């Protein structure tokens with residue numbers, strides 16, 4: 015079929031005759047079969063080939079337009095992309111899903127079954143990687159000239175299995191399955207160098223690096239279609255050559271750089287591998303960017319006017335010396351000019367204040383792997399220290415150093431803050447703490463550099479695709495404008511008291527709950543009733559996120575029930591899901607405690623009508639969609655000041671869940687948007703946490719004054735939930751007591767329990783509950799990643815829509 019001018023790029027796919035012919039053609043081409051003898055798997059192969067073909071054509075056109083010399087471009091450097099399944103999202107965004115459904119139906123095939131073959135792209139751990147995925151949906155939908163860069167790990171985030179209540183990690187070899195969104199670019203390949211030494215050191219510009227090792231890297235592009243337009247963006251992921259050809263095994267010393275996402279980096283070898291991953295990402299990407307820049311025909315002197323690079327957290331820090339290196343070595347820039355251009359090009363997003371995540375790279379390791387880059391960083395550090403010494407008191411200088419020679423490390427966070435032109439936090443509170451508290455010494459020297467960009471989520475993934483029934487109801491009621499302008503949801507407020515509409519809203523939730531309960535049954539064997547409220551905490555398992563506080567509260571609820579103190583309690587399913595980092599023993603013990611409590615509670619007849627607990631294994635993006643669509647209460651209960659933003663909180667609110675949470679991260683802004691009456695806030699504020707800690711927090715004193723808590727801890731210690739095994743949960747108990755309750759569980763406990771009781775009270779009045787639910791959804795306009803991306807485009811990248 016010939017496309018007519020003015021036709022939407024994918025309009026031809028709505029022509030049934032054409033679509034069926036194409037599918038049959040690809041079926042024969044890939045499997046040698048015909049519709050009469052093809053299996054669903056054969057159809058998947060045909061579908062992969064066909065969709066891939068469409069996406070590649072359009073992506074080529076998009077790329078050609080981006081590189082026409084009229085556009086300032088943005089490159090997003092990120093170690094993580096947590097995309098989940100992509101094919102369905104592509105069909106939805108291309109507005110051809112119904113057409114595919116129809117075509118497959120005519121062949122007697124269910125499209126959903128075909129889609130089920132797609133491997134989930136889990137190249138990330140959590141929020142940071144999912145944010146990158148949401149950003150690309152918005153960048154493509156808003157038609158911005160952008161490139162993504164990352165790593166093509168052979169194994170994505172491990173698959174989690176729960177055996178005897180414990181987390182087991184299995185490798186996720188997603189790469190071996192065909193994927194319609196991946197474009198294998200054997201034609202794009204770069205050498206990345208390591209080791210060796212520097213020669214001719216007379217000037218920094220004259221420095222010559224003689225590396226001792228070469229690693230060849232090849233590109234694999236993930237193709238992401240914007241919604242309702244003709245833009246397909248490429249997220250380019252690098253695969254390093256594999257020197258060891260055996261199957262990836264996390265237990266062996268890993269030598270292949272891109273076999274695994276974030277291998278454990280506690281050992282010296284682990285740290286080396288991590289640094290190598292980071293440098294492969296940066297070096298291949300920056301080399302490729304310069305190649306792309308050449309294609310624009312623009313002079314190199316204008317590079318900072320036409321290119322923006324975003325460092326997603328500190329992982330791509332090495333882009334700073336790498337850009338300087340290339341400008342000096344390949345383009346003859348002086349150091350000063352190279353630095354200035356790099357500075358104007360690069361910006362940095364900070365995603366956490368947790369010290370563990372602000373990377374520190376050992377000097378010896380750095381020098382042995384990347385001696386040239388170390389020399390550049392020394393120069394940056396020297397220049398910076400001269401400037402810092404003018405204003406920062408001597409005794410504070412250690413805090414602002416880029417290289418700490420006494421302690422033997424390079425501080426990546428400081429380097430990013432000092433050597434890029436904009437630094438942003440990811441929610442208002444987090445940006446304030448970053449600027450005024452944790453990095454105040456640096457921000458005082460660069461007062462205008464530190465800004466806030468509150469995170470967002472894409473409504474296309476998290477409502478349109480993830481919760482199709484609710485999306486349909488909303489569209490029927492207020493039209494489909496919300497898909498590209500989420501503020502339009504405000505129109506729902508008109509219906510918040512309409513009994514008819516409330517009834518429909520409630521029905522959708524019930525339907526979604528049934529789907530969730532099916533999933534729970536399949537995953538865990540537990541059968542629950544849809545009359546129970548669904549109360550969910552789904553996210554990475556971490557002490558600061560306080561799944562532990564939640565399970566203690568669940569035990570308290572259980573104790574009330576066995577004591578017969580049940581007045582006001584509403585039937586609840588307390589649902590947990592999330593992965594514990596494989597080397598984080600406390601987090602793994604929390605998973606096991608939750609599973610133990612679930613077993614006891616679910617088998618206790620006294621709880622039959624009031625309480626159920628479940629841990630859903632192998633949490634991922636696809637399961638998140640099902641859980642979020644069905645959830646009524648969203649748990650966002652981190653220690654105030656610790657969660658940079660959270661984005662799960664936004665996904666839940668958008669889907670009509672009410673939040674119970676602390677005033678942390680973006681919860682603060684959710685409260686501002688939905689109104690304090692429509693959210694359950696409890697616990698200490700960030701300021702109070704800082705104050706209590708400064709004065710000297712004494713966990714024991716709180717514990718001694720809290721008999722309910724004493725009873726719970728006693729139950730855990732005496733093995734009440736694990737057949738009298740008194741040893742089993744000693745890891746989490748040890749972390750709790752020996753670290754003086756670092757995450758402030760004790761001061762928040764009573765306030766949390768009482769707020770949970772007030773949740774029951776509101777839930778008892780279903781009319782009021784569902785009205786609040788509608789109000790939550792209606793006020794989520796601000797939390798679209800479209801808003802976030804427009805704001806980055808204006809404040810940081812200075813990019814505009816692609817000009818053809």
Ligand code: NBG
Pocket residue numbers: 140141142143145327365366371440469657658659660661679
């Ligand atoms: C996470 C924070 C979240 C935040 C996301 C996205 C990391 C290192 N940080 O609070 O914990 O929402 O980043 O900004 O994954």
